[in-house]
Amino acid sequence: MYKFVDTVAGSGMSRPLLPLNTLFNGVNLDEALTDHNGSFTTISISGRGILSRRINMTEVSNRHGAREKGYTYDVREITVKYKLTDRTNEGFRDRFNRLNSLLLGSKKRLEFTDEEAYFLATLQSGDTPEEDSNDIVGSLVFICTDPGKxxxxxxxxxxxxxxxxxxxxxxxxxxxxxxxxxxxxxxxxxxxxxxxxxxxxxxxxxxxxxxxxxxxxxxxxxxxxxxxxxxxxxxxxxxxxxxxxxxxxxxxxxxxxxxxx
CATH class of the missing domain: 2.60.120.860 (Jelly Rolls)
Known part of the structure; x- marks a missing residue:
């Protein structure tokens, strides 16, 4: 998980945490979906760390172990945990529909405000809890077929x-x-x-x-x-x-x- 922290070690001063925002295809979701009636808030992100490697190996007779023949990286999966709120049922549905429309397209730039980097990502799925209120916590799962950062x-x-x-x-x-x-x-x-x-x-x-x-x-x-x-x-x-x-x-x-x- 990635969150903002005070990067000035030993400063002796208490500094407020900076907001962690999600940008997809050039649009800041936290800003575009936030107004006086409700908001979209990025809570945490996972999947930006070290990738698993597929090591290509062949067995060699009369030898221990195996022979390595290089490796490739797995597809990267990035999960964004978020909170969506609105004052009214109608407003909540509209805000959710706007979120869906902002996540269209494949291999779009996916960025976060705590790092000067981007991924080429496509939304694979969204885990949304039962919509029994206008204040939910859900997740968005993005797939990066090109796993590079x-x-x-x-x-x-x-x-x-x-x-x-x-x-x-x-x-x-x-x-x-x-x-x-x-x-x-x-x-x-x-x-x-x-x-x-x-x-x-x-x-x-x-x-x-x-x-x-x-x-x-x-x-x-x-x-x-x-x-x-x-x-x-x-x-x-x-x-x-x-x-x-x-x-x-x-x-x-x-x-x-x-x-x-």
Missing amino acids: NMNEQTLNITASEQIFTIGGQESTPWTSRTRFTVPQSSFSLETNNSGKVVLYYDFIAGDVLEIYYNTRDVFLNGKDLAVSIALETEWFKLVPGPVGLRASHETELNYTEKFY
Whole structure:
């Protein structure tokens, strides 16, 4: 379970606990469902801790134990315990219906105000006690088929001179880039110090905005598809945790998200 605590150890001062809010698909449920007639209150959250691992093993004859062949992570299940209240029966039903409507969609961002991170989650079920009052405590169960915990986006400023950056997280991560040209160029390249590179051949002019998306291999110039410019020598690359050297033929912003389990 996760709750807010005083993070200033030994301060000698009593500090009020900060509210723990739930955000789904960009909407703060505690704020959107709270007014002078009733409220939605996040009580506690479970499922954000260490994930179970499926260890792949094979038996080996004439040897003790087994041979490990790597592992994968289980699907993550996050449970949000909440309290829903309203002054009237009609208002309670309306507030509950509004909650249902805010939880639609799959693989949406699920966030909590005590951590700068998000999950891609889909509501699986809701445990609601018998509705014999306008003040209930229930739970929402979210499933994350991608079990990773994504930290907030990081931005790297890439220049023509190679710089060494330290990529955080526990797993290789995709990236996006944005380049605004200030001078004409007949090509563009973004390279790492371990053979990764994206090379484009096109007559760029001052004012052009180039956007590249690793996940989809999309390239856009001023919002229009420019995939035809991708050179054959391109070697698409993910950002691997640890130090990596990066350089670009024109100043470029590269964005990525650290992933943890």
